[in-house]
Amino acid sequence: MSERFIKYAMVAPGLLIVLVTALYPLITTFYLSFRDWNLGRSNASSALWLPSDGISQIGYLFDNYSRALSDPSMWNSAWVTARFTVVSVILTVGFALAIAVLLFGKGSVRAVLRSMLILPFAMSPALIGALWRFMANADFGVAGAISRALHLKNVDILGNATAAFWLVLSSDVWHWTPYFALIFIGALASVPKESQEAAEIDGATPLKVFFSITLPQLWPVLSVAMVLKAIFAMKVFDQVVMITNGGPGQATQTLTHFIYFQGFKYLNMSYASAVGWLLVIPTMALTVLYVRLTQRGK
Amino acid sequence: MFHRFIRLTVCLALSASAAPSFADATLVNGIKSGKPYAGQTVNIMAVSTPQFTALEKRSQEFTDLTGIQVKWTFVPFNALQEKVTSVGVAANGNFDMVNYLDQWGASYAYWLQPLDGYVSRDKVDLKDYPPAFLQALTIDNKLTAMPLRSNVQMMLYRKDIFAKLGLKPPATWQDLIDDGPKIRAAYPNVAPLGCYYGADGNRQNLFAWADFVRGAGGSILDSKGYPAWTSPKAMEATRQYVELLTKHNLCGSGATSNVEQDARVAFQQGGSAVLTIWQWAYSAVTNPKDSTLTKDQVGFAPMPAYRAGEPPATVINVMPVAISKYSQHKDAAWEFVKWVTNPDLDKRNAIERNVNGFPVVNSVVNRWSSLTDPKVNAANDNILAAAAVALKANAAPMPEVVYWPEVADLASNAINQAATGGDVDALMTEAAKRADRVVKRAQH
Numbered sequence: 230m231s232e233r234f235i236k237y238a239m240v241a242p243g244l245l246i247v248l249v250t251a252l253y254p255l256i257t258t259f260y261l262s263f264r265d266w267n268l269g270r271s272n273a274s275s276a277l278w279l280p281s282d283g284i285s286q287i288g289y290l291f292d293n294y295s296r297a298l299s300d301p302s303m304w305n306s307a308w309v310t311a312r313f314t315v316v317s318v319i320l321t322v323g324f325a326l327a328i329a330v331l332l333f334g335k336g337s338v339r340a341v342l343r344s345m346l347i348l349p350f351a352m353s354p355a356l357i358g359a360l361w362r363f364m365a366n367a368d369f370g371v372a373g374a375i376s377r378a379l380h381l382k383n384v385d386i387l388g389n390a391t392a393a394f395w396l397v398l399s400s401d402v403w404h405w406t407p408y409f410a411l412i413f414i415g416a417l418a419s420v421p422k423e424s425q426e427a428a429e430i431d432g433a434t435p436l437k438v439f440f441s442i443t444l445p446q447l448w449p450v451l452s453v454a455m456v457l458k459a460i461f462a463m464k465v466f467d468q469v470v471m472i473t474n475g476g477p478g479q480a481t482q483t484l485t486h487f488i489y490f491q492g493f494k495y496l497n498m499s500y501a502s503a504v505g506w507l508l509v510i511p512t513m514a515l516t517v518l519y520v521r522l523t524q525r526g527k
Numbered sequence: 528m529f530h531r532f533i534r535l536t537v538c539l540a541l542s543a544s545a546a547p548s549f550a551d552a553t554l555v556n557g558i559k560s561g562k563p564y565a566g567q568t569v570n571i572m573a574v575s576t577p578q579f580t581a582l583e584k585r586s587q588e589f590t591d592l593t594g595i596q597v598k599w600t601f602v603p604f605n606a607l608q609e610k611v612t613s614v615g616v617a618a619n620g621n622f623d624m625v626n627y628l629d630q631w632g633a634s635y636a637y638w639l640q641p642l643d644g645y646v647s648r649d650k651v652d653l654k655d656y657p658p659a660f661l662q663a664l665t666i667d668n669k670l671t672a673m674p675l676r677s678n679v680q681m682m683l684y685r686k687d688i689f690a691k692l693g694l695k696p697p698a699t700w701q702d703l704i705d706d707g708p709k710i711r712a713a714y715p716n717v718a719p720l721g722c723y724y725g726a727d728g729n730r731q732n733l734f735a736w737a738d739f740v741r742g743a744g745g746s747i748l749d750s751k752g753y754p755a756w757t758s759p760k761a762m763e764a765t766r767q768y769v770e771l772l773t774k775h776n777l778c779g780s781g782a783t784s785n786v787e788q789d790a791r792v793a794f795q796q797g798g799s800a801v802l803t804i805w806q807w808a809y810s811a812v813t814n815p816k817d818s819t820l821t822k823d824q825v826g827f828a829p830m831p832a833y834r835a836g837e838p839p840a841t842v843i844n845v846m847p848v849a850i851s852k853y854s855q856h857k858d859a860a861w862e863f864v865k866w867v868t869n870p871d872l873d874k875r876n877a878i879e880r881n882v883n884g885f886p887v888v889n890s891v892v893n894r895w896s897s898l899t900d901p902k903v904n905a906a907n908d909n910i911l912a913a914a915a916v917a918l919k920a921n922a923a924p925m926p927e928v929v930y931w932p933e934v935a936d937l938a939s940n941a942i943n944q945a946a947t948g949g950d951v952d953a954l955m956t957e958a959a960k961r962a963d964r965v966v967k968r969a970q971h
Contacts, residue, residue, distance in 0.1 A: 267969075269634025269929040272616045301961075367781035368793040388725070388783025388947055474727040477784060477947060478940045493609050494728060495933040496634055 255509075262503035263290050268496035293503035303504060305479050306487035309394070310463060313483060317401050317462040318455050324406045326451070329413035330439070343414065346407035354404060358471025361400045362387070365472070390480035393473050397481050400468045405461060409454050416450040417443070449522070456519040463512055484508050556869035557649040558592060564859040565594025571863070572610060573626035574846060575601040578676055578889040581882040582867060589866045595859045611635065614851065623854035624863065629663035629845040632671060633929045640850040641669040645861050655870060655894045663845045663924035672847030673868045674893040678805040679914040679922065680734060680841045683812060685800045686826035688714060696828045699835050700739075700767070703801060707777045710800050718779035721790040721799035722772055724946035726939040730932075731787040732946075733939055734842045735803050737925060739764040741840035742833025747938075748926045753966050754959040756938065764833070765955055769945045783946045795820060803830060805844070806914045810888045810907075827910050829917040838920030845893075845924065873897045878906045930969040934962040 266274035278290040288295075297303050328346070332339050349357075367373040367385040376383045386392040420443055428438045444451075466485045469475060475482030475490070482490075484504065492501030573579045579601065586597040600622070602610045611627045615638040627635060646653060653661060653670075660674045684696050689706075692713055697703040707719040724732045740747055745761030748754060755761060772778040779798055781789060787804060791811065794802040795818035802812075806827070813822045832839040848867060850860045866872070874897045876882075877889055890907040897903050898915035925931070941958035945951040 267929070268612055268616060270637060272618050272638065366784075366789060368779050368785065368789065368798050369796055373780060383780035385781055385783050388781070388943075390947075393784075473784075476726045476728075476940070476943060478726065478944045490728065490936075493612070494936075495930075496612065497933075 258502040258505055261499050262293050262506050264499050265292070266499040268498055274499060293500050294507070296500060297504050297507055302479060302482075303484075303487060303507075306482050306484045309480070309482060310484045313394075313398060313401075313465065314459050314462040317398055317405075317465075318458045320398070320402045321405045321409060321458050322451065322455055324402065325409035325454070326413055326447075328406065328410040329417055332410070333414050333417045343411070346410055348407070349404055350408045352404070354467035355471050357400050357404055358468040361396060361468070362472045365396055387473060388477050390477055393477055393481050397465075397468055397472050400472060401462065401465055404468075405458060409458065412450065412454060413447070416447050420446045449525070453519065453522045456515055456522060460512060460515050460519065463508070463515070555592075555871060556865045557651055558862055558865050558869075562592075562594040564856070564862060567594075567856045567859040568596040568598060569623040569854075569856050569860045569863050570598045570600065570621065571624040571626065571848070572600045572602060572614060572622045573848075574604050574607050574676075576676065577887045578876060578891050579626070581876055581879075581885060581887040581889060582872075584882040584885050585872070585876075587883075589863060592866070593859075593862055595862060597863060618853045620851065620853040620855045622851060623856050623860040624848055624850055626675060626846055626848050629847065629927065630925050630931055630935075632664060632847075632849075633666050633927050633931065635849070636666040636669075636671050638852050639671045640852050640854070640857060641671060642673065642850070642861075642864075643670050646670065649861075649865065651865065655896050657843075657895060657898075657918045657922065659843045659918060659922040659924060660845050660893065663843065663927060664847050666927060672849035673864055674845050675848045675868060676846035676891050677893045678807055678844050678891065679917050680738070680803060680830050680843070681806045681809070681910070681914065681917065682828050682830050683794065683802045683804060683809060684826050684828065685717075685820075685824055687824045688717065688800050689826075696826060697801070697831045698828075700771070700831045700833065701835070703777065703831055704771070704775045707775055711776070714800070717797065718777065718782075718793075718799040719801060720771060720777040721785075721794045721802040722778035722782035723785040723787050723790040724769075724772065724778075724782055724943050725784045725786045725789070726936070726943035727786045728936065729786060730935045730939045732942050733925070733935060736765065736768050736938075736942055737842050738803075738830055738840045739768040739833060741921065741923065742837070743767075748928070748934075752926075752928050752930075752970065754934065754938075754962040757956055757959045762952060762955060765942070765945075766951050769942065769951050772946055773948065783943065806910055807891050809910050810890050814888070822908065827913055829913060829920070839917065841917045841920065841922045843918070843922050843924055868893065870894055870896050874900050874903050877903045877911070880906075928969075930965050933965050937962045937965070 261274055263277060264274035265277050277292050278287055282289070332343050332346075363369075364371040365386040367376075367383050367387070372386055373383055384392065386396055424442050424446075425438050428442050429435075433441065463483075464485055465483055466489070469481055469483055469486045470489075473481045475486045485508070488501045488504050488508070491497045491504060579599070583597075583599040586599070590596055607627060608631055611625045611631070612634070614622045614625055615635055618638065625635070632639075645651070656674055657677075660677045661670065664670060664672045664674065682696070688710065689696060692706075692709055694706050694709065695702075697706060703720060710717060710719040726732060737747060740756060740761045743760045743764035745758050745764055746755045747761075756765065772782050779785075779793060781793065785793070790799070790802060791804060791808055793799055795812050797819055802808075809825065809827055812818050812820055813825050815821070830839040830841050848864055850857055850864065854860055873892050873894050877892045877897060880886060880888060890910060892898055892903060892911060895915065898911045898918070900911075904910075904912050925935075928934075937958040938955070941954040945954050
């Protein structure tokens with residue numbers, strides 16, 4: 230058997246799984262986005278436009294997309310997703326880097342703390358969401374209890390648009406920071422000590438050494454981490470469902486949550502498919518960027 | 528001798544021909560005798576709840592009667608809508624019967640078997656069901672399912688607090704508004720009312736709102752299915768509903784984000800004095816495993832009325848059993864439906880506290896005969912008699928239209944934003960405009 234055949238045979242099972250679980254749904258939803266399908270009326274989609282309707286009516290084919298682009302709820306979700314992504318990336322990478330710097334180095338205490346870092350990441354996002362929701366409940370949660378104990382005005386975090394947004398964001402940052410901290414700890418180990426020592430000998434302060442020597446050398450890893458975190462943030466779903474379910478109002482309704490509601494609660498399957506494909510555009514752009522960054526230098 | 532033999536043969540022949548007519552006599556609730564569908568298996572998808580687990584434990588009775596096997600698949604409520612929707616989309620008859628929430632029924636109607644033909648053929652007595660329950664299951668004038676888990680809104684209240692303060696259970700919302708400051712003064716950590724204005728996609732903040740709107744003489748949707756909640760009466764009712772929190776300070780600190788379960792848990796922990804909720808919750812709030820409250824502390828009454836002297840408007844919900852059009856065993860499934868909804872079983876399931884070794888507390892019944900039965904009420908602290916009173920007054924389901932979830936979420940979100948300080952009129956008007964577009968698109 231040729232080496233080439235063996236190579237492809239090894240990859241084939243994984244490729245088949247990817248084709249079935251990723252490519253097939255992508256193609257199907259793309260097709261559905263140009264059809265009309267409400268699950269509450271029929272178990273099959275129908276055409277939005279047929280050749281017999283004439284070329285002048287072809288605009289109907291894009292009905293779902295034009296609806297999405299003129300839907301204020303969709304734009305609200307897009308804006309929530311954009312804000313969530315940017316802030317989540319900044320906070321996660323920032324905290325992760327800080328933790329990595331603090332825990333980098335020898336020592337048993339550092340070693341124990343590094344091993345504990347995996348705990349938040351190992352938890353299911355849905356479980357994290359459930360915990361966060363209970364903690365934030367003004368009546369019987371930890372937040373309410375602390376407010377009462379300190380004689381503070383009890384703020385209903387889940388009922389306040391801004392507070393609820395930051396609550397969901399905090400659960401996401403808490404979940405991913407340890408993962409990226411571990412990556413950065415590994416990256417710090419690859420920074421040559423000689424350049425840092427040389428800078429210290431020349432009189433550079435630790436802060437100057439970090440920003441002038443260490444950080445630039447970490448930049449390739451940081452940039453990949455930021456792109457990866459952006460992709461994860463754009464897909465956030467479990468915590469949104471469990472903590473606020475998109476509320477209060479639509480203050481925390483991300484695009485994935487909006488798509489889920491359109492497809493599975495309102496049964497507008499073709500419309501959900503169209504919005505899903507609109508989300509593919511920025512996600513694909515980030516994925517291409519991620520691949521380019523990881524391939525750079527190879 | 529020969530003549531005697533002939534006479535004996537004729538007698539035997541006559542007896543043999545008479546025997547099928549005795550065997551033809553139908554069994555409980557019109558179930559056919561003779562086991563004509565023996566050997567078939569019917570599959571039912573149902574919500575996970577002790578009431579249905581008890582029915583599953585009893586299913587052998589049905590199998591012994593008919594020879595039909597029954598397989599139950601239980602699904603948590605949060606996943607039920609999607610699972611039942613996928614049954615319809617799959618269209619392969621994997622499930623012969625489904626159980627769902629009535630408010631989703633309009634979107635399932637195209638693949639559910641209308642039951643009117645079966646009902647009239649087998650002379651099933653629908654008069655034993657409250658009209659509101661049947662109304663919830665009638666889509667386009669066709670009965671699409673039979674009630675199996677039907678609930679009525681009730682008001683639960685702290686008997687001990689009201690007794691100590693010399694107050695009567697509120698008969699109107701104004702009574703509760705008047706009682707609020709007295710409760711707050713005597714019990715600073717107890718909210719007069721367990722409110723839930725949270726909008727989490729389950730639209731639970733709409734139930735009490737619907738009571739206000741209907742009590743005021745308004746309606747949620749008009750006869751064409753378009754939003755009618757911007758009428759002067761409905762708008763005034765909505766303002767009053769929101770003002771329970773924003774003006775009259777009746778609610779606890781979690782009111783703007785609480786959903787029904789949160790409010791119930793808070794009540795169970797002694798956090799509120801009154802809770803408006805489904806009658807099934809009475810057994811939960813007095814269950815020592817889940818609640819700090821005892822039966823001596825919790826009373827129940829019909830919902831407060833919008834105006835003094837008028838009956839309260841009450842929302843009902845029904846989780847029925849329906850037969851799929853794609854079922855390969857429709858007749859066998861109908862036999863099961865007749866059995867599982869039979870009046871005797873309806874009572875037994877609310878009286879018996881142990882079903883084949885499974886301990887269960889169920890206070891849900893579906894029929895007038897069960898609601899008013901002395902034994903059923905004795906086993907359930909007479910809450911069902913109170914539910915019957917509410918049902919006879921001004922009870923109705925939420926709108927049953929395909930687009931209700933999307934329209935309802937617009938109203939639910941608007942109410943939630945109003946509860947956090949937004950302008951009620953502006954928010955509800957904007958919600959109505961957006962809902963108009965949803966309805967127009969759906970009806971196109």
